[in-house]
Amino acid sequence: MVVPRSTLTFTVLVRVGGGRARTAVLKTAHGQVQTPAFMPVGTQGSVKALGPDDLRAVGAEMVLANTYHLLLRPGPETVQKLGGLNKFMGWDGAILTDSGGYQVFSLAELRRLDEEGVTFRSHIDGSEIFLSPEKAVAAQEALNPDIMMAFDECTPYPAGRDETLASAELTYRWAKRCLAARSKENGPALFGIIQGGMYADLRRTAAAQIAELDFAGLAVGGLAVGEEPARRREMIDVVSEIVPRDRPLYLMGLGTPEDLVEGIARGADLFDCVLPTRNARNGQLFTRAGRLVIKNQRYREDDRPVEEGCPCYTCRRFSRGYLRHLFMSKEILSYRLNTIHNLTYYLSLMRRAREAVLHGRFRDFYDEFYNARVGREDDADDQQQ
Amino acid sequence: MVVPRSTLTFTVLVRVGGGRARTAVLKTAHGQVQTPAFMPVGTQGSVKALGPDDLRAVGAEMVLANTYHLLLRPGPETVQKLGGLNKFMGWDGAILTDSGGYQVFSLAELRRLDEEGVTFRSHIDGSEIFLSPEKAVAAQEALNPDIMMAFDECTPYPAGRDETLASAELTYRWAKRCLAARSKENGPALFGIIQGGMYADLRRTAAAQIAELDFAGLAVGGLAVGEEPARRREMIDVVSEIVPRDRPLYLMGLGTPEDLVEGIARGADLFDCVLPTRNARNGQLFTRAGRLVIKNQRYREDDRPVEEGCPCYTCRRFSRGYLRHLFMSKEILSYRLNTIHNLTYYLSLMRRAREAVLHGRFRDFYDEFYNARVGREDDADDQQQ
Secondary structure, eight states: OOOOOOOOEEEEEEEOSSSOOEEEEEEETTEEEEESEEEOBOTTSSOTTOOHHHHHHHTOSEEEEEHHHHHHTTOHHHHHHTTOHHHHHTOOSEEEEEOSHHHHHHTSEEEEEOSSOEEEEOTTTOOEEEEOHHHHHHHHHHHOOSEEEOOOOOOOSSOOHHHHHHHHHHHHHHHHHHHHHOOOTTOOEEEEEEOOTTOHHHHHHHHHHHHTSOOSEEEEOSOSSSOOHHHHHHHHHHHHHHSOTTSOEEETTOOSHHHHHHHHHTTOOEEEOSHHHHHHHTTEEEETTEEEETTOGGGTTOOSOSSTTOOSHHHHHOOHHHHHHHHHTTOHHHHHHHHHHHHHHHHHHHHHHHHHHHTTOHHHHHHHHHHHTTTOSSHHHHHHO | OOOOOOOOEEEEEEEOSSSOOEEEEEEETTEEEEESEEEOBOTTSSOTTOOHHHHHHHTOSEEEEOHHHHHHTTOHHHHHHTTSHHHHHTOOSEEEEOOSHHHHHHTSEEEEEOSSOEEEEOTTTOOEEEEOHHHHHHHHHHHOOSEEEOOOOOOOSSOOHHHHHHHHHHHHHHHHHHHHHOOOTTOOEEEEEEOOTTOHHHHHHHHHHHHTSOOSEEEEOSOSSSOOHHHHHHHHHHHHHHSOTTSOEEETTOOSHHHHHHHHHTTOOEEEOSHHHHHHHTTEEEETTEEEETTOGGGTTOOSOSSTTOOSHHHHHOOHHHHHHHHHTTOHHHHHHHHHHHHHHHHHHHHHHHHHHHTTOHHHHHHHHHHHTTTOSSHHHHHHO
C-alpha cells in the first residue's frame, strides 16, 4: 500500500487584519505559484492560441488542463508515453488538472449515473466511456500534473434541496474513494471539492466534511452556473468561514474580474476561468475601465494601444486599428494577440491584489478597482449588440 | 513633376562560374535582404498565424503583402493613416507589395477589362471596384512598402498565342503607365513584370521590353499556374538569358522547394509562395527528406521533433505526438507551430543555397538537396489520401 505524500507546500505570507484577503506561496515541483493566482485554461493541453513562452510572458505560473478532454483525445496513456503533461505541452510551470466531473455533466451525453460512477458518450466520436473516482485519479496520475482534483458531481442549477443534499453526499463519498485511489507515492497533490449548491447549511456541512479529509487543498465547485453574483458571494462567505486556513482555497470556474476581486476579499487563493481567453477570441478585450469591443468602427483608424501603459506584447507593438483589422479579417494572429492582452490584464490584476495585500492596502485596491470601472466605453455598445 | 528615385541598392556578391546561381545583398530602408531570398506571404497584412517576432525568428528579411486584399479591407488610406504597412503590421523588416493584378483575375468576379483598367466585384462584399496602373501605384504608395509591383494582366493558362501576345502587350503598356504614375520622390521602388505565357519567343520579347524600362527590379509573372515543371523551367531559362543582371530577378508565386532550387540555379533572386504557410495549416510539414503529414497515426506517440537538428522553436520544444494532437484537436497553436517550422525550412534552404554559392559549391548543394529527398516517408501516404 502506498502512502501518498504531497510535495506541495503552502505558506501564507500576509493576511490582512480584519478582512480575509491574503497572499501566499504555493511551492510545486514546477516552480512556485504566488497566490492569489489565476490559472489560464488549457482545455486540450494548450491555452488556446498561446505557446508556453507566451504564457510565461503574460505572467502565468500555473495553468489548468481538462482531464475530460484529454481523456477523449489523445488519451492519458499517450500523454504519459510522451512524458506527462509538462513535457507534452512544453510548459515547465505548474499544472492543475480538473477531474472531468464538470465536463461529463455539461458536455457529454450522460448515459447512467450511479454510486459507482458515470457512463457517458464522448462528444467527439460518440463512444461510451465510464468515469469513476478511481478512473479519474488514474487518468490524472497518468497526466501527472502538480495538482489533481477529486471526482465530484457538479450539482445542477437550479436544484432542490433534496437533490442538492444527495449530490453533496455522493461527492463526499467519492472524495474518500479518490483519496484511497492514489497509487503513487510522490504523485500529484489531491484537492477536494465542496458542493452544496445554493444552500448555506448544505455548503457548511460539505465544507466541514471535505475539510476533515486529507486533501492538500480545498475547492468550491458548483459556482458560476447561472446564479446571481450576490448568491455566489454568500456561498463563498459561508465556505470560507468554515474551512481551515492552512490549505489553499480554490474557487473553480470563476470568473469575471469582479468575481476575482470579491473572491480574494473572501480569502480565496486560486481561480480559473475561460472568460479571458474565450472573450479574446470573440474580440472583447479587458481594460481597467471595462471591456473594449475591438470590432467597433471607432477603432478603425485608432493608433492607440488597447490600454495605455499595459506592458503586454500586444499593447507594446500594435494599434487598435491593426487589431480591429486582424479581427475583422479573421486572421489567426488576432486570437493570439487578444489572448495575450486579456491574460495580461487578468494576471496583472492578481499581481496588484497580491501587492496590495502585502502592503496592507487591499481595501484601497478594492475601491480603486471599482472606481476605475466607471465610464467604461464599450459596455454600452455591448448591451445593444 | 516628381523624379522618383529608388533608395534600393542591389549588390551582387558572388556569381558561380558557369551556372547562373548568385548571391547578392538588396539594401532597403528596412534593412538588408540577402538573396536568394524567400518572402513569406502576409496576404492581409499578417503572415497567417505568425507575429513579427516569429518572422524574425524564422529568418525572414522581407515579407509580401497583397494590395488586392488590403484594398478591400481595411483600405490603403486606413493603413496610411496608421503609419504605413510597417507600422501597421509591427514589422520593421522589408516589405514588397504585389499590385493586385493576380488576385483580380483569380479571386474577384471580373466585370470589365479594357485598355484603361479592370472593374471587378469585391469577393468580400460584392462592391464594384476599379483598378488601373495608376490606381495600383497610388494604392501601393499609400501602403508604402519598400518594393511595389507594376499592375499587369496575369495571362491565363492555358492560353493561345494571340491571347498571350495581346496580354503581354497590354502588360507592357500598363508597365509604362505604372512608371509614369509614381508620385513620390522617395517612394517604393517599382519592379516590372514579364508575361508571355508558355511561349518562349513571347517571353523573350516581353523580357526585352520590360527590361529596357526604368524598373528597379524585374519579375516573371504567369508561372506556377498549372503548367508542367519542365515548361516552367524552360520559361525561366528563356527570361534569365535575356534580362540584364544588374537588377534583382523575382519569380512570382514560386513555389515548391524544387522550384526554389531550380530557380536559384537559373539566376533568380527573389521568391514568394503561400505553399509553406498554407501547407502548415493543412498539417503538411516540410523536411529535407520530404513532406511529413502530421495527422498520421504513426506520430501519435512519437516523441521526436518534426526534424532532428532543425533549429526552429517548434522542433526545439515540441514532439510530433503533441503537434499531431494539436492538429487533430484544431488548436490554434497548431497553425503557428507548423508555420514556424515550414518557414524555417524554406528560409534555411535559402540560407544554405546562399552559403553554397558563396563557397563555390552550389552544384554540391543542388545534388545534396535532391539526394536527401529519396525515401521521404509520408509522400506515399499522401498520394493515397
